[in-house]
Amino acid sequence: MRNKVFLLFGSSVLAFAQFGQQQNLAHKIDFPHDAPVSLAGDEWGGSAATVRGGAYAIDVRVALSLRNASQRRIRGITLTVLAQEATPGGKGSISVPSLDVAPGEIFSVRGDLHLLRPIGTGASPMVEVSLDGVLFDDLNFYGPDKLHSRRTMMVWELEARRDRQFFKALLDQSGREGLQKEMLSSLARDGDRPQFGVQMVRGRSTNTDGERDMQFAFLQFPGAPVEPMGGIAHIAGNEARAPKLVVHNRSPRVIRYLEMGWIVRDSQGHEFLAASLPSEMRLPPSSSSQILPDASLRFDSRTSVESMTGFVSSVEFNDGTMWIPNRTELDDPVLRRVIPPSPEEQRLVQIYRKRGIAAVIDELKKF
């Protein structure tokens, strides 16, 4: 009897000793031999794996120095950081848009990610960094594109070109003062932009509150190739689930991907971007289609959904070209308040904040 008690004591102590125990993180960087970038150096300081229940909680803190091994300028890069392919939360990505890396130049990519990996899927916790894609200045793309980074980086690059063109035009028309005023205005919007907590829940809701249907309102962009025709979502308490949207292709081209923004307004008048609704499709000209994502959004428990607004944020045609809203279409009071600016605008604003308007003008002249 006494031996059994001691055995139980020992087992309990060992079991608890597992929690919180940190282990060094094994890592691997795997770029194809014909990749347009090569590894010039890497730092993994601070990366570690901690046992949490039946999984390793992996902190990946990586700084890579990469060399542009191609003959073209690199505009963006996306790396896959993989702890476990099949595990939810086991995959992450690090993207750097708005780059301008000349052939032979070295640039840095830093990432700080938190991933999961089940215990027992290998001898030790390990992450693998691989290349998902590189976007060049001629909009050509290299990479396996498993994370659909071509599309994402293409949108960022198109937004960057649009915004640089806007700021250049502003500089030409209104001079340094006009550009400076716009930088300050962007800074102010950044500070005022609301960010509410939203949780994405797969499948059915467990909320037992009474459910009601709510119609979407839409922001119409005259230049958009897609027109939202109608939409509905089920609202139950602080959850919005099973959104259903109908869109119409009014362009002469086949559409293969559409992304819509979903803005929520609560009963206290707060508006925020709740989520994006991406949808793979094949939508011929002059035809309509439904978007039916199997998802629920759960907001803060005090949030009561008052109204919902949708807008088309990007479209990809069958030939791989893309459409994004122009600055005029985005100059809507609601959108300006809730939609974050493009990565390029945020980069230019940061340059302005750090080095002043002259540095922004110099940056614009590079392109």
Place this chain on the structure above:
Amino acid sequence: MTHPLQSDLALYATGDLPLWRRPVIRLHVSGCDSCRSWVEAFGADRESLRGLAAEMPAEVNWDRLAAEMSANVRVGLEAGECVAPRVRRPVLAAGWRVAAAFAGVTALLVSAWWLNMPQAESVALGHVVEKIAQARPWHGGIGALEDSGPMVQVSAAGIQLQQNGGTLGMSQGQQRPVSVTLSVQGSARARYIDADTGQVTITGVYAQ
């Protein structure tokens, strides 16, 4: 004058009264006509019974009959115990040492939990217990206990992976993102800006 009990007089008459009580009864009977008549009556009855017993059938075995009667009396007593209301007697637990050992183990586990368990795990466990209490599976509410797996949540602080209401971790460590977006496909992106170079880094986490 106080008379002896009739049962004592009957026992005296048959010679069955204990020796130390006989002198007292004998003294009383010698001076009391009433009691002496009872003693004489009991003696006559005894002689009469002896006469009747002599007339009983010869095959009757008195010893066996007496044993059967005693057995029947015992059966009757035990049957009476069966139908009588039970009185629960306090019983000292035989395994008190086991109970003490388990109390020690529990104290050890609680201490180990307090000292070692990350706060996120404690929060997650608390949420699980809370969820079980809300779902009341013992009342058939097991449907609400379905585990939907890790969920992705965005907030001003960044991207969080959550399970059972507890935070599994947050991307980009302590740095605060300039913007966070959530996709209904089960991914989230957080945008960070290097304060010195202005370089934008966008991290993505995929919960599905």
